[in-house]
Amino acid sequence: ARLLSAAELRRYRGAPGEPGLYLALLGRVFDVERGRKHYGPGGAYSGLAGRDATRAFASGDFTPAGLVDNVSGLSPPELLSIHSWLSFYSDNYDPVGKLVGRFYDENGAPTEALREIEAAIEEALKFQAESEQKKEQFPPCNSEWSSAKGTRFWCSRESGGVHRDWAGVPRKLYRPGSQGSRCVCVRSTGPPWGQPDSSQHSDRGDLDNPHLEQYEGCHPLAEQCVLTG
Numbered sequence: 001a002r003l004l005s006a007a008e009l010r011r012y013r014g015a016p017g018e019p020g021l022y023l024a025l026l027g028r029v030f031d032v033e034r035g036r037k038h039y040g041p042g043g044a045y046s047g048l049a050g051r052d053a054t055r056a057f058a059s060g061d062f063t064p065a066g067l068v069d070n071v072s073g074l075s076p077p078e079l080l081s082i083h084s085w086l087s088f089y090s091d092n093y094d095p096v097g098k099l100v101g102r103f104y105d106e107n108g109a110p111t112e113a114l115r116e117i118e119a120a121i122e123e124a125l126k127f128q129a130e131s132e133q134k135k136e137q138f139p140p141c142n143s144e145w146s147s148a149k150g151t152r153f154w155c156s157r158e159s160g161g162v163h164r165d166w167a168g169v170p171r172k173l174y175r176p177g178s179q180g181s182r183c184v185c186v187r188s189t190g191p192p193w194g195q196p197d198s199s200q201h202s203d204r205g206d207l208d209n210p211h212l213e214q215y216e217g218c219h220p221l222a223e224q225c226v227l228t229g
Contacts (some may be wrong), residue, residue: 002097027103154224
């Protein structure tokens with residue numbers, strides 16, 4: 001793979017007389033000539049050209065302070081944004097080579113900084129997958145509030161944007177290590193989540209999950225619950 005220095009990459013900002021239009025993300029250099037209207041001089045993303053501005057892809061900060069490759073302290077959603085953009089460029093633009101610096105050394109080998117950020121992205125992807133699974137298991141309730149009636153929670157087969165063949169009943173879900181709870185819909189029949197259907201289960205779905213709590217004053221199997229006061 002071609003190795004470019006930061007000084008070489010700066011020559012590829014798409015201005016007249018310059019050899020091309022490149023940008024780098026996590027040290028990987030892409031030819032973005034076909035996106036010239038976006039990345040060329042005067043384009044909305046021209047600040048990304050000729051440099052590695054990985055942090056801006058996560059933060060949306062296109063000021064000089066944000067157009068940098070320092071990715072320390074980014075949150076999991078921001079890391080996922082970088083991952084998404086890297087997939088986008090890999091799918092839509094031609095790779096040119098690698099930028100020697102923070103993410104690749106002078107031999108084109110990954111640096112410790114790159115390995116750390118890739119490991120952090122993997123953790124963020126894993127957390128995202130677990131969160132999606134949890135949302136399938138415990139979809140959010142529908143809710144509404146009025147000064148006259150108080151708060152109403154209810155479950156349907158589409159509550160929380162999760163389409164399913166069961167409605168469930170409202171419960172408080174507590175997340176280990178965090179304070180407070182949120183209303184989720186819990187399957188009240190069949191085997192617990194992730195367990196094969198067999199005659200050994202109690203046919204209570206996930207009602208016995210230890211992180212759940214029933215709403216006081218509500219029937220344990222009602223699909224809606226009204227809290228006054």
